[in-house]
Amino acid sequence: MKEHRLERVRGTRPVRIANVAGGQMEPAWQMRKQATLGDIDFITGDWLAENNIPQEATALEAGTGEGFKKNAWEGLQLSMDVIAEKGIKVVIDAGALGPGNMARRCQELIDEKGYDLNVAYVSGDNITHRVRDSLNDAGKLPRSWEDMSGKNHEDAKFTAKEVLAATAYIGARAIVKGLENGADIVICGRVADASPVIGAAWWWYGWSDKDYDRLAGAFLAGHIIECSAYASGSNFSGFNRYPLETFIDSGFPIAEIENDGTCVITKHEGTGGFVTEETIKCQLLYEIQGNVYLNSDVKALLDDAEIKEVGKDRVKLSGIKGRPPPPTTKLAIFFKGGFESQNLANFAGYSNNRKHHLYEIQIRRHLKEMGLADAFDILEFQNIGNARTDPRSMFESTTYSRIFAQAKTAEPLSALKLLLADNTQQKPSGLHWAQDMRTADPKTFYVYYPCIMPQDEIEEAVHLLDKGGKTKQSISVTRPPAYEDFGQRESYDTAKATPLESFGETVSMPLGNIVIGRSGDKGPNVNMGLFTDRPEIWEWLRNFLTLDRMKKLVGRDWKPEFKIERVEFPGIYAVHFVIYGILGRGVSSSTLLDNRGKGFTDYIRAKHVDVPKKFLQWAWEEKDEVGEDF
Incomplete structure (x- = not known):
């Protein structure tokens, strides 16, 4: 029935x-x-x-x-x-x-x-066996496959034994x-x-x-x-x-x-x-x-x-x-990347940035003396947060140091943890640790290698x-009846741009007061879309948010090796960007705290920009108060 x-x-x-x-x-x-x-x-x-x-x-x-x-x-x-x-x-x-x-x-x-x-x-x-067989037999991946940037696989840095999985x-x-x-x-x-x-x-x-x-x-x-x-x-x-x-x-x-x-x-x-x-x-x-x-x-x-x-x-x-x-589909290959660790420490208050700098100098100097300066694939000293001027509480005065390390073997990471312990009494002023130090222990990680392969091989x-x-x-199951090459992705600024001065007098405010949006990850890349609900603001937004402007808004996180694309969706008053390479090797082995790009939009929305005063009637207030009863 x-x-x-x-x-x-x-x-x-x-x-x-x-x-x-x-x-x-x-x-x-x-x-x-x-x-x-x-x-x-x-x-x-x-x-x-x-x-x-x-x-x-x-x-x-x-x-x-x-x-x-x-x-x-x-x-x-x-x-x-x-x-x-x-x-x-x-x-x-x-x-x-x-x-x-x-x-x-x-x-x-x-x-x-x-x-x-x-x-x-x-x-x-699941074509894991095909990937392993190709690497074993030919020492490389099939000629018909490419990585996501269009390069060949001659420089693929993994072996058949290291491959964990490969899924189309x-x-x-x-x-x-x-x-x-x-x-x-x-x-x-x-x-x-x-x-x-x-x-x-x-x-x-x-x-x-x-x-x-x-x-x-x-x-x-x-x-x-x-x-x-x-x-x-x-x-x-x-x-x-x-x-x-x-x-x-x-x-x-x-x-x-x-x-x-x-x-x-x-x-x-x-x-x-x-x-x-x-x-x-x-x-x-x-x-x-x-x-x-x-x-x-x-x-x-x-x-x-x-x-x-x-x-x-x-x-x-x-x-x-x-x-x-398209005639191709995405192929995700995962292989063993080695070991990684995160050593976390807090710094309080006064002269905060200088403390972080001293801490990094100390550790790198000692690693060099131990012959370990070149033992890491990645060794980053990250200063997370900003201490508030004239803080009202200890939390407002605290930032933290994140030492992110990756290596082929666990030994350099274990040595780094021991070095930090040995250096305890030589630490900069105001440094303190949380009780749980398990993130400092080496753990295995894997690397995501994105490819494309012909659909007809599935x-x-x-x-x-x-x-x-x-x-x-x-x-x-038969393959699709027809394919159409994708070609080059579109990327452009607004055609026949309107000078920003023509929108009148401006006032500085967070961009998020007049636009919302969302961001996320696509392998090593971040995508982000921002939009308004007002046609009047849309005309300004599409002229303001250019390719060059987005690079400037990314700020100190922008690197010359990154690439950026931009398109517009006029039906929903939106501008969309893709920033290639900003997540490093992607979610599984990115060095970033926001390794999935979920917070990227709100980072950009927090930037203060010059907004036409006439838009104040539609602007939202950045509410940050708490106090509701739960």
């Missing part, structure tokens, strides 16, 4: 897709919450990222894990009864290197409880095929973040793989909801204009996708947070790279995106156009399970 009931309504109304996870730490109960609080057709979730696949690989190799995300499995255990009762379909990106193992766990539970559910898993993304980002084709053959639950390894949503809508309406506008619309719907509460109040840079109570427990989003690919983003009634034009604009601008967004099934053109509120907690996204996908398939967990059917 379940299948007949679903088939009767399939395609006759918008498909309701509820996201339950946007990162590896999402708790199991969020899945049950989305399943029980209202009517939905699909559950989707993404637990995978560039920093946790090698973690799963290490656990799998050590025998301490099964290759998949345990909290995703816990969510299925907690929610399976509701999924079965309501006939909800599930497509999740949580299988990592063990999607088959996770699918068999699901089948065991279904068999035990007698649920009328069919399970499938997707394969083809695949699309929704296997998901669709699994659903077409009766799967109720589809477990994916490393499909692209939005692919579960694309697959759900594609199957629901029976689209062709050449329905590029529709696929592109579903792609952006998936992009909007795949980071869970980021679309409904979490990580919202405009939060200071609302009561803090609003954001304590934001409900997770739901995408209602129409047959034409347009969608409405909403959430279950009565949950916290909110869905507004601003929250959806923030998420649209998050972790994209310019005005063309790539997926294995479609290329989405974002230039004409429109975002309009159509009801309370209901925002419509339209104007997304599609083109054939061997994608879906596997449907029978009772007992045996595979009853494996279906190979």
